[in-house]
Amino acid sequence: MSTERVGGSGPSAEGHRTRLQRWLEGPNTVGRSREFWAGFAVVLAALLAYPFVAGSYQASRFSLFLVYAFLGLSLSVVWGYAGILSFGQVVFFGVAGYTFAVVSINVATPLGITVAFLAGIAGGALMAAVLGYFMFYGGVRNVYVTIITLVSTLVLHTFMAQTAGDEWTIGEAALGGFNGMPTIPNLALGVGPAAVTFDSVSFYYLVLALLVVTYLGLRALVNSDYGRVMVAVREDEDRTEMFGYDVRRVKLSVFTIGGALAGLSGVLYASWGNYVSPQVFELAFASLPVIWVSVGGRKTLLGAVVATVGIEFVRNSLGGEWAFVAVGTLLLVFILGLPGGLVPWIHDAYVDYRGDTPTQNLSDRSVGGD
């Protein structure tokens, strides 16, 4: 800061940095200290090095947890920031997965798969927009939104489970009922010779890159003016309406963004396992995003990512019969004892511990349970 007026190239570089900072940092996210970004860089470096250390099999396994992180982020935006508890993020996840499967099986060229990738995300967003329009413009509020989204997952589960017959074949792609759709091609992006196909390690890096971009992009989003309106809707709908904002439109757009993110997750999921089945609409799976986001801290994006990857890693490693007992207990403990979630709690503890220099921004920050 002291060199601001001295060096020739100083002001412009410094200017870029403050602009970036203003863009990424604000009252709606935790972590804006130098230490935070240093920690961010260390974790990122560790994740980049992971495939070299652990091998391609482990990297491929780990990329699934990163894929789920998009689903966690989508619920964090919708529930944590805009206050809409959606039990149906898996609807958009699953619809996107199925869309990707149908398009990519029919047109298994790199270009076709690129189109399938985009179509999947668009499918998730469209599904969310339709459901959201139906709910928010119909005046459905609060817990009834949760119930409609929950019931939507059940409808799709019941529906997809009965698509076993021959009449449920779209082009080359059979929907397959309970057995689901196998032989979904790997993700590929690009046209003709310039195309890249992603498998194991390259898929890991693609997902990691997308995740970092998404995380930073969402940070910018929730700290923008639009993000402030989003939080205002969460805090007090009627007052936000009175200030002249169209609450229905805000909710619909947030819900659609959430649908697109969940869709991205679903597309990556389908191409990760080369498989999608009605299991993605099951209640047990539908509840996982709620668990991740509750444990990590619903009002922080970082919490959603950390808890998703952490819980899925543990659940996958524990495996078998004790996994869901552990996850359920974790959820109970957090909802009852620490409703704000893990990441805000750690952050607060760290700020308390440092104690001495609470900057203006940190002291008016509003993270934590309500």
Added chain:
Amino acid sequence: MVNGLNLLFQFLDSFAFIVLAAVGLAIIFGIMGVINLAHGEFIMVGAYATTLANIRAGLPLPVAMLVGVVVAAAFGLVVERVIISGSVPNALSQRFLGRVVIEPLYDRLADSMVATWGLSLVMVQGIRITLGNSLDQIGTPLGKIAYSGFSYSTYRVLLAGVAVCLLALTYYVFTRTEYGMRARATIQSEETARALGVDTERTYMTTFAIGSGLAGLTGALYAPTITMVPTLGGSFLVEAFVAVVVGGSSVVLGTLLAGGLLGSINALFSNLVGTFFGRIALLVTAIVMLRFLPNGITGYLEHLRTKRQEGA
């Protein structure tokens, strides 16, 4: 081809299922403002206790059913004390940490859903670990009603009668007894009720135990007709959930009307296009109903009544 008599039996069957599944959930939701997503697992506790009492302990079926009710009610009581009101952990933490750690889940709809969902995960998996993936089943008593090619289980049709009796009993309890009066006072205004000397904490505790006991009764009644797997609660939960939101705030009337409406839709579509579509039609009806009558059928009736009174 729709056969009238067949349709009637199917209606009675799904009416009974929806009402019995919903009644305990509706009571807890209506009075405590708690959505118990572990309701299906409470039904599972009742069904398991009944089956174990009948098959392993050799008790006659009616006694075994009573055991199922009592076990579920007692379990509900423990859950209320430990999780919903948090009073047991809070008493402990007061003693050792000098502060409370849990805020009661009363009237925190979203949090109560998420917390009880956690409980249901633990319960399903806990039962699977301790008792395995399935249990022997009690045979369905009372034989079948048969006529020209169709046959229906007498017992399952009889359950429709039980459902109606249960609703009548619930109505009686909430309108004619001291507990019912206190409970209704607590819904109207918790603060005022407390100021007038109602122990609302005890009302909540009793309500949760009664709701759990009714879940246990549902489990006990259906134990002879369903496959005993740890996930059996799931099929009850969805119907119950949908009936409660479609019915609206009034426990008895709402459950009755929702059971009637959803039961007929389910029976009609199952008959016309198959069981799968019966279920889908039921769920879609619920979504559409919520869109147009966000406060449920009884909420709408209430709205009509106020409008008429204002007009008069």
